[in-house]
Each structure stands twice: as C-alpha cells, then as structure tokens.
Amino acid sequence: MTVRYVSDRIAVMYLGEVVEYGPAELVFDDPAHPYTRALLDAIPTADPALEANRSLNLISGELPSPLNLPSGCAFGSRCLGNGQVPAGEADITSAFLPTRGCLSPSHRTYL
Numbered sequence: 001m002t003v004r005y006v007s008d009r010i011a012v013m014y015l016g017e018v019v020e021y022g023p024a025e026l027v028f029d030d031p032a033h034p035y036t037r038a039l040l041d042a043i044p045t046a047d048p049a050l051e052a053n054r055s056l057n058l059i060s061g062e063l064p065s066p067l068n069l070p071s072g073c074a075f076g077s078r079c080l081g082n083g084q085v086p087a088g089e090a091d092i093t094s095a096f097l098p099t100r101g102c103l104s105p106s107h108r109t110y111l
Helices: 002-006 024-029 034-041 048-053 093-099
Strands: 009-014 017-023 102-104 107-109
Touching: 002 024, 009 024, 009 034, 017 024, 017 034
Parallel strands: none
Antiparallel strands: 009 017, 017 107, 102 107
16 A cells, blocks of 8 residues: 555556546545445455455456446446345445545546
C-alpha cells in the first residue's frame, strides 16, 4: 500500500481507461468504483495467520477485449451490479449508481 503514502492523488485504471480518480485518502478509504474495491480487497496482509484465513472475493465474468471495448464502463461485464450477484450477497448496483460521476469536486468515478 505504499502508493497511499507517497501520492497525493490516485488514478485507478482498467483496460487503459481511468475508472476512478481522487485524493489518495478518499480512494483508499471510500472507493466508489467496483474495480477499485476489488483491487483494494486483493491487497495481502502482513500477518501470515490472517492471510491464511482470509477469503478472496475473486472477480468473475468475461474480460473484454482491449481491441473491442464495450460501450459504457469497460468493467461492466465483470461488475457484480451487472446481474452477477452471488447467492446471499447484496447487489452493489444501488449503492454504486448514486455515486456515479462526481463524488466531490476532487473525487470522481468514470463509467
């Protein structure tokens, strides 16, 4: 997590496109885009005991071709808000859609 401490602002990219951009603290503490959340969930912990018992939320879905990107968000085919909600888990679409675009003058998501 070094980038959190050496950067003032962070841009998260997926397939060559910025999907979230903002102050480092906001991007790490309150990620808005599902891909940013998935990246942060994948950061390993330094404690081997905690790491051994940790369950990873793997990203499912088809990776789109970088040569033929879909319209809209390139992450859409892999997003849990795209009808791929695992049984017993909450649909993040309703939580994510209200924050689409400008979260504050300095924190944005791009779809």
